[in-house]
Amino acid sequence: MFELSAEDLNLSAEQKEVLAMIREFARREVRPAVKEYEPGDRYPHPLVDRMKELGLFGLTIPEEYGGAGLDHVTYALVFEELSAAWMSIAGVLGTHSIMAYVIARYGTEEQKQRFLPRMAAGELRGGLALTEPEAGSDVASIRTRARREGDAYVLNGVKTFITNSRHGTGLLVLAKTDPGAPKPSRGMSAFVFEHSGEVPGFTVRRDIPKLGYKGLDTCEIAFEDVRVPAENLVGGVEGEGFKQVMSGLEVGRINVAARAVGVARAALDDALRYSQQRVAFGKPIGRHQAIQQLLADAYAQIEAARQLVLFAARKKDRGERADLEAGAAKLFASEMCGRVTLDMMRVLGGYGYTTDFDLERYYRDAPLMIIGEGTNEIQRMVIANRLLEKYAL
Amino acid sequence: MVIGPFDLNALEVAVRLKERYGAQVTALTLGSGKAKDALRRALAMGADAAVLVDDGQMAPKEPSVATRALAAAVRKLGGLDLVLCGRQSGEWDFGQVGALLAEELGMPFVPFVPRLEASGDGWRLEREVEGGLLVVDVSGPCVASITNATDNQPRLPKVKDIMMANRKPIQVWGPVELGLGEEDVGEAANRLEVLELFIPEVKSECEFVEGDDGAAKGAALARKLWDRKVI
Known part of the structure; x- marks a missing residue:
């Protein structure tokens, strides 16, 4: 293997x-x-x-x-x-x-x-509630409100594409505590919201059907006058939510990049096996140059992506800022995974397109890494802006 | 470094006995410092203590010598109720350690055991025999070699147990600690030598017997069998 x-x-x-x-x-x-x-x-x-x-x-x-x-x-x-x-x-x-x-x-x-x-212990299984129907990558424009009322915050708003929101029992919810803040990012706060039982006003509205990433709950959820204890405001201070969540997303990009490496690796594994078993024109197809080009490129790209993931992870482990590295790893690894899963499908030919083999699943799962955790288009903007900031004249 | 597949089953049986009756499980192995990885896995799976018999100063090339070293360690541990081992190792498959260990320790031996339970002052063991199971009672301590079964599949260790296993001490004993000399575990103690290892060639041929009709084909077949001295 x-x-x-x-x-x-x-x-x-x-x-x-x-x-x-x-x-x-x-x-x-x-x-x-x-x-x-x-x-x-x-x-x-x-x-x-x-x-x-x-x-x-x-x-x-x-x-x-x-x-x-x-x-x-x-x-x-x-x-x-x-x-x-x-x-x-x-x-x-x-x-x-x-x-x-x-x-x-x-x-x-x-x-x-x-x-x-x-x-x-997995008793409180969480997720992140950031994205809204009209605020994805542009996190600062979220509309969910958290209003202080006595010893609680009252949440109102709709979040979408929320993974783990049906079967999990908790969420980190990003909401605006000061919608009038001059810098919108400073008007946001993050809350720990628990929903292991019925919570008045909280509903999982819809399970969103997806191309891949199946088996996992990705839902649209709504908060209507949901009371969250004030002591669940992360850090105990309002206005810190954006910064807190962004730091968390560095970890998220590392994990999404690592997933892309894993999926591409599985695709190459299947292709390596198939290309040695399937014979065409008198020899295993892995001995044909056309197939070898695909296998070699896949291997080189997977190894490279993995080194980027580990590079970002090590930086994070040293306690350093790793947004640039994690962003680069996520961008490269996910694009790589998209290419490699399609290329390995070419190796398997018609069989790769059938649901009898796992390859079509890898191929359907790959775009999640390209689009999720900040689309790669946004990722490139973040990377470029960070470069211009870091190396400003 | 990994644990032999049947040794993992033996460990699983031991840990299940511990969970059922309460016990102290000690994992014991013979090998180089690298074998500590295997012992850490044993600790993570639920063994309470681990002992490495370091073979750096020994030459355990055959099962009887290896077993002499292991038996010395078992005696040094003392006070045991049960000694479990895999039915055969994962590399040479000699399958002798259990029986030799029982002989060295002067204990009864039960081979090919998928499961066992406490009974009286000893154990009730199931033993796999050709086409069935044999149930035996043993009073007092015994040695059993464990075979795989659906109910003794080795568990996966939990993340936290893996972390804890790496912090538990592993005792290391050499020939000095075990009171063993050159004559017990040195080069000269080995009398068995593996001469050759090979996979026997199995040939099969398929031939269609020609003939115009059944009778002709039958005659042709008889001739072929006669020629090959089958009939």
Whole structure:
């Protein structure tokens, strides 16, 4: 089986062992279950329960709050492994881990103690509620309002494309606390919103049907006079939400980039196997130059993307600003994944186009990484602006 | 470095016994420093302690020598109720360690055990035999070699247990700590030598017997069988 080499990564014994466990979990439990849930777009409850048992929801949550306290390099490699089996499974952990990151980094001590241990146990499974029907990449123009009323904030607004919002039990919600702020980004705050039971005014309006990324709940949700305790305002100070969420998105870009590497890797693995078995014109098709061009390019691009992911993850682990690197990794890896999944489909020919093989799933999942977590068009603007700022004359 | 597949089943059986009755599980292996990775996996799966018998100063080239070293470690641990091992290793597949260990320790041995439970002052073990199962009772401690079954599939360790396993100490014993000399575990103690390893060639041929009708084909077939001295 084709796997990228982890030998030169200088991983510790525990990092290696965690990855070995994830690989076994992916092979033994995730892969065999994909066909059961993916085609019918069914949520894989038993797999999520297993992920809880294995402690995957606490991967990067600090140990003092019940998590495993793992670094972002391991985090990226775990996302790659899971995505090589089924990208949607990585999605269950994706925004959950970003929400946990934001709380761990910006929350008050009381908030960390109240939320993180339950998040690590997978009891409080979270997501991010940022995007609105008319505010995606342009986060600053969101309309959801949070008005202070006594000891609570009252939330009103609609959020869309919210992953984990039906089957999860919590969300980090970005809302405007000061709509008149001269700089809109300073008028926003982030709230921890729990919805494990019925919450008056909160509704999951619609499950959004998608091209790929199936099995996972992506929904439109609405807040109508929903009361959130004031002590759930992240960090306890209004106006910090935009900054908090943006920092979380650096982690998000690393995880999306790592998913792209995983999906492309799986596509190459399938193509390598097929190209040695399928014979045409008297030899395995892998011996034909036309197929070799595709395989070689795929390998080189996957390795390159992975190095970018690890580069960004290491920078994040050193506590440095990593938006440029994470953005570059996300941009490159997701575009790479789009190309590679299509190219590997060419290797499999007609079979690659059928649902008898996994390739068409990789191909359908790939655009999620191009569009999600900030479209690549926006990503390029962010990268360019950051470059111009960093190297200003 | 990984644990042999049947040893993983043995470990799973041990951890299940611990969960059922309460017990102290010690994982024991013989190997180089690299084998510590395997012991860490055992700790992460639920073993309470781990011991590495370091073979740096030994020459365990055959099962009897390896087993002598392991038996010395088992005696040093002392006070055991049960010794479990995989039914055969993952590389040479000799399948001798369990029986030899029982002999060294003076304990009864039950091979090919998929599952067992406490019974009286000992154990009730199921043993796989040709076409069925044999149930045996053993009073007192015994050695059992574990075979794979659907109910002893090795569990995946949890992330936090992996982290904790890396912080637990692993005891390392050499020949000195085990009171073993050159004559017990040195080069000269090995008397078995593997001469050759090969995959026997299995040939099969398919031939259609020609003939105008059934009778002619039958005659042709008989001739061929006669020529090859089959009939």
